[in-house]
Amino acid sequence: xxxxxxxxxxxxxxAVLLCSMAGAMATLxxxxxxxxxxxxxxxxAIYVTSSTALRRxxxxxxxLLADIYWTRAVQYFGRQHxxxxxDFTLLAPLLEITTxxxxxxxxxxxxxxxxxxxxxxxxxxxxxxALELIKYGIEHNPDQWRLYYNLGFLYYTEFKDYAKAAxxxxxxxxxxxxxxxxxxxxxxxxxxxxxxDTARMLWVTTYQSxxxxxxxxxxxxxxxxxxxxEEVTQLEQVVDKYRQLKGRLPSSTADLxxxxxIHGTPADPKGHPYKLMPDGRIEVQxxxxxxxxxxxxxxxxxxxxxxxxxxx
Amino acid sequence: MNPRxxxxxxxxxxxxxxxxxxxxxIAFALVLSGAAIIVGEIxxxxxxxxxxxxxxxxxxxxxxxxxxxxxxxxxxKEIDKRTLYTVLSRPVRRWEFVVGKFFGLTGTLVVNTFLxxxxxxxxxxxxxxxxxxxxxxxxxxxxxxxxxxxIVCALALxxxxxSTPLMSAVFTFALFVIGNLAEDMRALxxxxxxxxxxxxxxxxxxVPNFSALNVISQVAHGDxxxxxxxxxxxxxxxxxxxxAISGAVLIFQRRNLK
Numbered sequence: 001x002x003x004x005x006x007x008x009x010x011x012x013x014x015a016v017l018l019c020s021m022a023g024a025m026a027t028l029x030x031x032x033x034x035x036x037x038x039x040x041x042x043x044x045a046i047y048v049t050s051s052t053a054l055r056r057x058x059x060x061x062x063x064l065l066a067d068i069y070w071t072r073a074v075q076y077f078g079r080q081h082x083x084x085x086x087d088f089t090l091l092a093p094l095l096e097i098t099t100x101x102x103x104x105x106x107x108x109x110x111x112x113x114x115x116x117x118x119x120x121x122x123x124x125x126x127x128x129x130a131l132e133l134i135k136y137g138i139e140h141n142p143d144q145w146r147l148y149y150n151l152g153f154l155y156y157t158e159f160k161d162y163a164k165a166a167x168x169x170x171x172x173x174x175x176x177x178x179x180x181x182x183x184x185x186x187x188x189x190x191x192x193x194x195x196x197d198t199a200r201m202l203w204v205t206t207y208q209s210x211x212x213x214x215x216x217x218x219x220x221x222x223x224x225x226x227x228x229x230e231e232v233t234q235l236e237q238v239v240d241k242y243r244q245l246k247g248r249l250p251s252s253t254a255d256l257x258x259x260x261x262i263h264g265t266p267a268d269p270k271g272h273p274y275k276l277m278p279d280g281r282i283e284v285q286x287x288x289x290x291x292x293x294x295x296x297x298x299x300x301x302x303x304x305x306x307x308x309x310x311x312x
Numbered sequence: 313m314n315p316r317x318x319x320x321x322x323x324x325x326x327x328x329x330x331x332x333x334x335x336x337x338i339a340f341a342l343v344l345s346g347a348a349i350i351v352g353e354i355x356x357x358x359x360x361x362x363x364x365x366x367x368x369x370x371x372x373x374x375x376x377x378x379x380x381x382x383x384x385x386x387x388x389k390e391i392d393k394r395t396l397y398t399v400l401s402r403p404v405r406r407w408e409f410v411v412g413k414f415f416g417l418t419g420t421l422v423v424n425t426f427l428x429x430x431x432x433x434x435x436x437x438x439x440x441x442x443x444x445x446x447x448x449x450x451x452x453x454x455x456x457x458x459x460x461x462x463i464v465c466a467l468a469l470x471x472x473x474x475s476t477p478l479m480s481a482v483f484t485f486a487l488f489v490i491g492n493l494a495e496d497m498r499a500l501x502x503x504x505x506x507x508x509x510x511x512x513x514x515x516x517x518x519v520p521n522f523s524a525l526n527v528i529s530q531v532a533h534g535d536x537x538x539x540x541x542x543x544x545x546x547x548x549x550x551x552x553x554x555x556a557i558s559g560a561v562l563i564f565q566r567r568n569l570k
Contacts (some may be wrong), residue, residue, distance in 0.1 A: 059492040060522065061372075063529030064365040071355040071362075104533045107357035212357055 046093055051100035058101070066102030069094055073108070077115045077124075088124035091115060095133055099140075109137035110150055114215075117158045122305060127158040145179055148172025148208060152185065153202060167192040181205040196230045221306060224269045225292035228284060232295040235266060235274060235282045249280045268296075313538050316404050317412040324416020328382050329423075337374045338424055341432040342483055347385040349435055358440040364450060364532040367432035372457045374428070375421055376488055382420065384480040386413045387564070407561040414469055414557055421461040428452050436558070446534030452542065453531040460525045460547035464488060466556035467520070473560040474567065491522035561565025 003011070048054055052230040056067040080088055095112040098105060116130035117123055133152045141147060152168035155161045166189035173182035181201060188198045200223060207219035238261045242250050245259070253276050256262045267273045272285035274296065284296040290308045328334065348366040352359030387410075390396035399409060429450075435544035436447055467487055471480035490497070494516065525545055527537055 056493060056496065058559070059489060060526040061365075061369045061528065063532050064369045066529075067351070067355070067358055067362045067365050070358060071351060102529060104529075105358070105361070111356050126502050163504075 015087060046090060046097070047253070049093060049097070051097050054097060054101060062101045066098050066105050066108075069098040069101065070105060070108050073098060073112065073115075081121065086120040088115075088120075088126070090130040091124050092126060092133075098132065099136060103137070103140035106137070106141070106144065109134055109147055110210075111212075112217075113150055113154055117154055127154065130154055130158070143175055145172040145175050145177060145182060148175070148206065149179065149182065149185075149209065152189065153206070156189065156202065162189050162194075179209060181208075188220050196226055200226050211288060218306075221291045225290065225294070225303075227269050228290055228293045229295045231266065231268070232274070232282045232284070232293075235262075235276075236280070238262060239276065239280045239282070243280065249278070252276055277309065314408060316408045317415065320399070320404070320409060320412025321415035321419060322385065324407055324413050325419045325423075326538055328417065328420040331382065333381065334378060334420075334424070337378055341370040341374045341428045345428070345431040345435045349438055352439060360436065361456055361532050363432065363435045363439055364453075365528060366527045367428075367435055368450070368453050368531075369423060371432065371454065372460065372526075375425060375457060375461050376427060376464050378424060379417065379421055379464040380468050380481050380484050380488075383417055383465050384472045384477045384484065386469060387472045388416060388477050389478075399471040406564050410469060410473065410561050410564050411557060414465060414553075417465045417469070418462055421465065422458060425458055425461070444534075446531075448529040451533065452537040453527050455542070456525045456527055456545060460522055462549050462553045463491075463520050463522070463525075463556070465559070466553040470556040470560040470563075473564045487520060488522065491520040492526070494519060494521040494523050494526065521548070525549070 038208050048057070054065060055062055073091060076094060077084050077088065077091055080086075080091075095108055095116070098108045102108075113130040115123055116133065117125075117127040119125040131151075131154060134147060134154060137144070137147045138151065147169050148171050152165040152172065155168060157163035166186050169182050169186035169189055172178055173186050180265075181204070185198075185201060185205065188195075188201060203219045203222045203226065207216050207223075210216060238256055239250060242256055242259055242261060250256050250259075253262065253265055253274065255277075257264070268284050268290060270286070270289060273284060275283045277283055282296055283298060284290055284293065287293065287297050287301065288304050290296075291304050294303050297303070314364040345363070348363040349359070351366065352362045357361065367559060387396075390399065396409075400406065432450065433443075433447070436450070437443060440447075463482065468480060468484045471483045475483065497512070497516040497519065501516045504512045524541075527541075530537065
């Protein structure tokens with residue numbers, strides 16, 4: 001059947017539409033995967049840094065704007081962390097704007113401090129900024145025990161200021177609604193700050209106080225690392241006792257077992273036996289799979305970090 | 313209610329729901345409520361917050377757009393189509409015409425708000441798998457959004473009683489923006505001196521206070537809304553709407569329709 005003029009136009013238009021759509025998608029794919037252009041494509045920037053101005057521009061919809069800036073902060077941190085850039089210049093300003101727009105956006109304080117405090121590549125290496133963020137949160141939400149917990153945790157892990165950590169846990173423990181571990185942490189921090197049990201209690205509380213899977217997994221890995229650090233410390237003490245008793249170092253862990261210092265072959269949480277080195281140190285078999293451990297590593301090795309997640 | 317006002321209100325409602333732009337805006341608001349779920353996926357720990365903030369903001373903003381878009385044409389369209397003369401030649405007084413149009417438009421917006429709110433609650437149910445007690449306060453925020461629409465409709469009708477549709481839209485939207493900055497205006501008034509204090513304070517209290525009607529952020533965090541605030545806002549919205557409609561009636565009574 002002979003096609004009418006309208007029919008011909010329709011066919012040509014449909015063909016052009018499909019071809020141009022496919023071509024545009026292919027071109028965009030090429031742009032996304034061209035490394036040389038990544039730097040030229042839109043850079044992160046904060047054009048309006050004043051939260052007061054943003055508040056006015058939002059026409060009262062500050063909650064939504066805060067959510068947008070928080071999402072932006074999360075994506076920015078994830079992108080920089082994944083690229084291993086070490087540059088987190090915009091992180092603190094983004095978090096400051098987020099919390100000034102919505103002072104009750106608790107995840108921004110909790111996770112924001114976790115993004116800011118640790119050294120690169122794990123974080124921005126800005127513990128001072130993290131401290132200011134948490135203190136701002138407490139100033140505007142004085143009845144939130146989690147913020148005091150975050151403050152105490154920060155003083156403990158980043159500043160090693162156990163007195164201030166104890167004070168923060170104590171203030172959190174005195175709130176009408178609090179976590180059952182807070183008074184215990186306050187007491188332990190005051191007297192047993194450097195001990196494994198105290199650190200273990202902190203990570204257990206971290207695990208129990210959140211439903212966020214990534215935070216829980218991180219807490220589990222820290223608990224495993226604590227177990228390794230504690231076991232390596234105890235094993236090295238046992239090796240030293242053996243040396244004092246026998247006048248020589250044991251040649252293997254079997255010597256320690258025969259001497260009655262240990263029972264069975266000591267193994268790490270992943271089931272791999274610990275190695276006894278000729279100089280009496282204890283090392284783990286596979287340090288790459290035991291994140292955050294500080295003991296049992298070869299000399300000069302850094303604590304292994306978990307692999308970076310893929311971008312969203 | 314006066315039966316003539318009721319008939320005009322019902323006819324206004326019927327004409328409004330025939331407008332396709334209305335459905336597009338409602339659909340877009342529903343899409344935004346659904347998109348809030350995706351936004352929560354690319355952030356951390358704010359799934360419910362984003363659904364409430366984005367959903368209610370969409371209901372509010374799109375409702376204001378609908379109120380302005382339809383409100384500015386309520387009187388001018390009747391004049392352009394010459395149907396106004398037919399209506400007024402019946403025993404329908406000019407003030408009954410204005411008030412009927414107001415009720416018809418607000419009725420349309422209440423129905424729109426209900427439809428968009430269903431989208432918000434469905435999105436909430438999706439992210440939480442169940443409703444929680446704090447979700448009840450979302451109803452309070454929706455009620456305040458309806459009060460906001462009352463004021464915007466009244467303003468749109470007021471301006472359309474003497475101005476062109478375009479200028480009515482500009483004036484109404486400008487007052488909406490200024491009304492959301494009411495707190496800043498009152499702070500500015502307090503900072504002025506001398507005679508300017510009275511002028512600034514007068515203007516600050518004359519513009520509609522939409523910031524008091526915006527409790528979206530509070531309900532997103534599950535904070536309760538005090539009963540006294542609900543009462544005060546209801547009285548304020550009714551009084552302000554009555555003021556604007558009265559102004560529209562006064563102007564329309566004297567307007568030369570030839």
